[in-house]
Amino acid sequence: MNTHKQNVGTWRIMRSRKVLCACPSCLWEDKMRKLQAIFLAGTGLVSGLFVAGQASAQEATPSAQDIIVTGSRVVKNGDNSPTPVTVVTTENLVNLRPTSLTESINTLPVFSGSRGQLSNPGVSGGVSGGNGSAAQLNLRNLGGVRNLVLLDGRRVPPTSYTNIVDADVIPQLLVKRVDTVTGGVSAVYGSDAVSGVVNFVTDTKFEGLKVQAQMGVSTYGDNPSQQAALAWGTKFAEGRGHFEVSYEYRNDDGILRRSQRSWYNRAVVVGNGTTIPYSLITNGTLAAQPFGGKIISCGTGCALAGQYFASNGVLSPFVNGTTYSGTTTQSGGAGGYLDMSLKAAQRSHQIYARTDYDFNDNIHGFFTLSGNFKRNLSYGGDLSLANYTLSTANAFLPAAYAAQMPGSTFVLSEINTQIERARYEPKTRQLMAIAGLEGKLGNYNWNLSYVYGDSRLSTTSSNQVNNQKLSAALDAVSTASGPACYAATQAATASAYAGCTPLNLFGPSAASAAALNYIMDTTTYVATTRQHDFNASISGSPFSTWAGEVTAALSGEWRYQSFISQSTATPSMYADCTNLRYNCVATGARTLLYANTLASNPHVSQSVMELAGEVNVPLLKDAPLVKSLGLNAAARYTKYNTVGTYWTWKLGADWHIVDGLRFRGTISRDIRAPTLNDLFAATSVTMVTNQDLKTGATNLLPSVNVSNPNLTAEIGRTLTAGLVMKPAFLPGFSLAVDYYDIKVSNAITTVQGFQPTIQQGCNSGGLAVYCGLIQRDSSGAVTAWYVQPINLSKVTTYGLDVEANYNGSIGSHKLALRGLAAYQPHIRYIQPGVAVIDQGGVAFGTNGLTASPSWRLTATASFNVNDNLRVDTIYRWRNALKLWGDPTVAWAAGQGKVAPFGQLGVNLSQTVNLSSGRKVEMFLNIQNLLNAKPPVANAPGTATSPGGFGGFVVTDDPVGRYFTLGLRAKL
Structure with a gap:
């Protein structure tokens, strides 16, 4: 039996398309080496290193030998990963911000532009996708569709027709850590991983009973919230099988009026940005x-x-x-x-179950079922x-x-x-099932899996x-x-x-x-998205060189995605003007039956076949100035039945100069394919009020959203280069710095005819691609604006991710400090015939783009007052921002900027030790301890709706001081 368990521990490595390097005999030999391995394994998000084990009441983060690398199929531990990967434990996240897991990880500076409950209310339009409050993760504000969300290394099926993933489907209570890869990895994980991947790694060996309950309220007595969750896991069949299950309930009443905050004073921007500067x-x-x-x-x-x-x-x-x-x-x-x-209200029920079984020493099977039943509510x-x-x-x-x-x-x-x-009430039902077999064949590890996703979004507009x-x-x-x-x-x-x-x-x-x-009237919209995803992979070491084992992996994938929707308020529904004498137009620009519509879509589908290979080759070892040097390479062939065939690749190197200093770097070619919505969405209409720059008229007109079946895939080029330091003269300290440069060509951009830059491109430049988005009648008056995705732009950005960690003590009291910084000065959208739009350091943008501070800082500290009392703090800060990224518009003197903002949070945790090693942890968490109020801000185009859109920068906290009291128990 012991031999059996040891073998299982050796090959149970393909569950997340990664390889586990197990060395149980040396895990605890050298504390400093363990810390270094932890640091190096976590390189990524802000370049690098993650130090855990921050307090005695916390479970220690696994050492590098235990960490499965997300960014590769063949790199055996984080010490040798050329791709930046940050590992953060769920426990650390919820200690600092005990909300939803998706909201917690957005405190990391690499995330920018993510959407959620604080997004502007609404359900129609391409950004909202039927639910403007869905939890959409966004790396570097390059768009939620340009990063992949994974569960145990497998692609999470999309939630809506926009192809975004509502990440609240993830079972928070059984996620042990979140790995964030911040380089292009399409060659490893498939198309769409242009800006990176976010991998939620579950605890597949959980045993016992875990219980969690909490409640919260703001300092103003509103926005009450409640959470309750439990998880149970056990072995069966003499240890050959394992079963775990969890249930989580979350309720957040939201803040259903903006006037509930005294600082919210209906800030809007007036002027036209040209003859009348914006104010x-x-x-x-x-x-x-x-x-x-x-x-x-x-x-x-x-x-x-x-x-x-x-x-x-x-x-x-x-x-x-x-x-x-x-x-x-x-x-x-x-x-x-x-x-x-x-802030939108939210109520959700999340269920999760997983079972696995060792059929013999070389074959292991598993089955996972996850479901999320969520309702959001917001008011327009x-x-x-x-x-x-x-x-x-x-x-x-x-x-x-x-x-x-x-x-x-x-x-x-x-x-x-x-x-x-x-009143907008989207209800989401997300179901995901994963079945797989994995095992060992000689020196190779193989994996077969199938992922099925079924997401139904039912939106009621009252x-x-x-x-x-x-x-x-x-x-x-x-x-x-x-x-x-x-x-x-x-x-x-x-x-x-x-x-x-x-x-x-x-x-x-x-x-x-x-x-x-x-x-x-009350209208409804029901959309169903389904995905079938078959995967197969094999990895191992075909041979060794003088510098170590050469490891390689081959994989194949076939996906099929479909979408269908039905709406009772479609853009093709017009008012019948018979005997209606006023306010109804029967010909020409006919009166729509409803101002806000979502189109019914016939069944559309897309299939893709992918073949990939990856190899990791040690080149040098124990040479002068080279402790070790390795090369990592990957290539992938992708064939879509809709947009054709593409190759992606990645090349990386990892150079350990000495034990405390290493360099790493990658270059890659990545792709993002157009979504089913981009290609085949039925026409939808939203009424908007905008100024016609040609005539000066401002009218309420239809904004007509149309698809584009002629789209092709975007092409991304990414360069990363970084260093990781852990100086011997300063035990417990580490520093990581990574540079990145991302260029996306042939970028799919949703071009809006009413935007001033597009109007100018037509009026001044006469560009047909822009003029085709502005419909005028014989008198020259605009009768409709068109919105369409086009392979038009080039998107470029670059920046630095910096992380510093210190793990030490003051006397016998453990102390852990961590600082994360993201510097991203520019996000340029380059389109022909119009000025370059730079969203770096900007608060608001078109097409749903939210704030992109050029400096984003997060600092955390954890201090053990004694063996059972711990204090955790988190401070987040962003720099001052420009309100708008268009360089051609004029602002009045002293206008066009918004002040910097920072907020402090603190968590007090008291652990009570029960019998048989069981523990109960009680905590009091206070977010925005000093009740910092966000600077008021807004975007051009908001003058027609004071009290509506915007009013604050989305990265800021509009809720105010928030108290959460709760307990966690492991029984």
């Missing part, structure tokens, strides 16, 4: 849309124009705030505004009505006012807050205005039985509008509940 103003209001309704125009000489219904049925002079040239958006005054969600804006035409004979308009209007119609605008705001019903309800006429809808009084349409209730807009609370309910 950031606060307390933004819409002078043209006050609560209660404003008469915009009512005919020549009408004295009522500009007055508003401050109270029901009574007009009052409008009280202006501070005005700005070129816009009706003001600071202060009687204008209206929005109040969208600040109130009912916004801009420039609606009403009859002067409207049944609700006081006769005295009607008599003063010379024409038959007048124009009114308002924001109505009587009904619940637009309180969505039905424009046909709205048009009918606004045309209120007087009848013997009281006000009625005009269309209901006409024989041809009386039946269709029998339920129509006329809508009174003349006052802040003038509308009846029945009328508001009549014009509002």
Whole structure:
């Protein structure tokens, strides 16, 4: 039996496509060598080294001999990995930030631009993908679709049609560490790994019972949260089998109004960036849309124009705030505004089960089932009505006012807050099953596996205005039985509008509940994404040289992905204007039935076949200035049935000069294929308000999202070079520095016709690729903007990742310090005929790009007060940012920047030792201990929606001081 266990420990190495170097006889021989191995094994994210074992109450991080390298199939431990890989234990993450695992790892500086509960509310559009609050990991802000998410080294199936992975599917309680590879590794892990991979490694040998419970609340008494989780694992069949299961419940009520934070003062940007420089103003209001309704125009000489219904049925002079040239958006005054969600609510149930069995000494089988059932909730804006035409004979308009209007119609605008705001409720059901066999054949290790993913996204949009019903309800006429809808009084349409209730807009609370309910619909969108993924690999050492073993791996993969969706609010649905006299256009730029739509998509699919090889060759050993020198190379052949055939490759070297100094470097060619959404998405429409730079007009127009079946794959070129130091004269200290340079050519960019740079490229440069995205009528007026993915851009970025670690003690008290820094000064988007957009050091961007601080710092400290009491702290900081990355726009003096921001967190942990080695840990965690308030900030284009988009930099903390109290027990 002992021999059997030893053999199993030797070959149980293919579970994450990696090789395990086991040396149990020497694991504890030399403490300093162990620390060095740990440091070197964790090289990556910020170049390098991860030191764990930070406190006696924590489980020690495995030594390098135990760490399975994520960045390679053949490198046996992190000491020899040329690719930067950071290893961080789950325990360390939750000690510092006991939220979801995906939120915790975003504290690492290499992550930038990730999306989640703090993203702007919404469900439509390519960025949201049906759920704007999905947990989308993003390395270096190059896009969540340019990095892979893995579970035990296997590709996690996508969640939505945008091909992103909602990483909350990962079973947090049984994840023992997270490996982040920050170089291009498409040759090793397949297409899409342009910026790297994030690998969640589970504890496949967990035994016993683990219980966790916690609750939290903000310092303002809102955003309550609760979590409860348990995991159980055991051996069976005399140790040949193992079974583990976990369940996690998480509930977060979110912050459903931005006004719940006093610092949030509706900051928006006014101006046009050219003749009127951009300015950031606060307390933004819409002078043209006050609560209660404003008469915009009512005919020549009408004295009522500009007055508003401050109270029901009574007009009052409008009280202006501070005005700005070129816009009706003001600071202060009687204008209206929005109040969208600040943080989406979330509730999830996560289940996970895994069993494995040793059939004999050389064959091992396993089966994993994971499921995530999650519901998000966020609110958009109130009912916004801009420039609606009403009859002067409207049944609700006081006769005295009607008599003063010379024409038959007048124009009114308002924001109505009587009904619940637009409500978005995406529900995600993610199922993932993994089955596999692995074993040993002579000196080689083999692996066969199958991954099945089935993700269903059901999005419910409530309180969505039905424009046909709205048009009918606004045309209120007087009848013997009281006000009625005009269309209901006409024989041809009386039946269709029998339920129509006329809508009174003349006052802040003038509308009846029945009328508001009549014009509002609930729409649904259901999308299903499935993926089948078959993998096979074999690795081992065919021979040895004077410098050591040559290791090699061969692998093959076949994937099939499909997508289908159904929507009850599609962009092809138009209002029927029969007997609707106003606010309904039947020809030309027809009136959409709904402002926000998601298209139904027929069944579309894509298959890909990949073949790959990797080799690690030791070149020198124990030579002058060469403790060891190794070369790592990989190549992959990829064939898509949609976009053709591609080769990717990687070449890396690892040079140990002496025991405490090593250099490493890689170059690689990587690809990202267009998604099914990029290629085949059905047309969808969202209404947007933007300025036409050619005519100066600003109107609410359809933004039409279309796919592009002619796309090809992106090509990435990545260079990394770094050093790792652990000086002998300073025991416990280590330093790692890595440089990277990434260039993505033929980059797939979603080009938006309404963006100023695109308009200028058409207006000034006459480029057809841009002019085709702007639809104009015979008079030259824009009738629609188009949004389309195009192989148009080149994306370039470079930077440094730095990490310093110290593990020591003060007297008998253990102390661990860690500093991580990411310097990324530029992320350039280079497109023909327009100015280069640089998102490095910028707060806001187009196409859903979020903040990319050029300096991102995270510092942690852990101190053992005694054997059972530990204090952990974390401090995060970003530098000052530019608000916008377009160099051609002008900002007013002193404008265009946002101040730096930092926040401090602390965790107090008390361990109670029970009998038989069992422990209970109680903790109090305080995030944003000093209650730092984020600087207010926003982007151009936000003047039309104060209280809506933005208001703060996404990397900052808008929640404020947050208390979490909980316990963890291992029984």
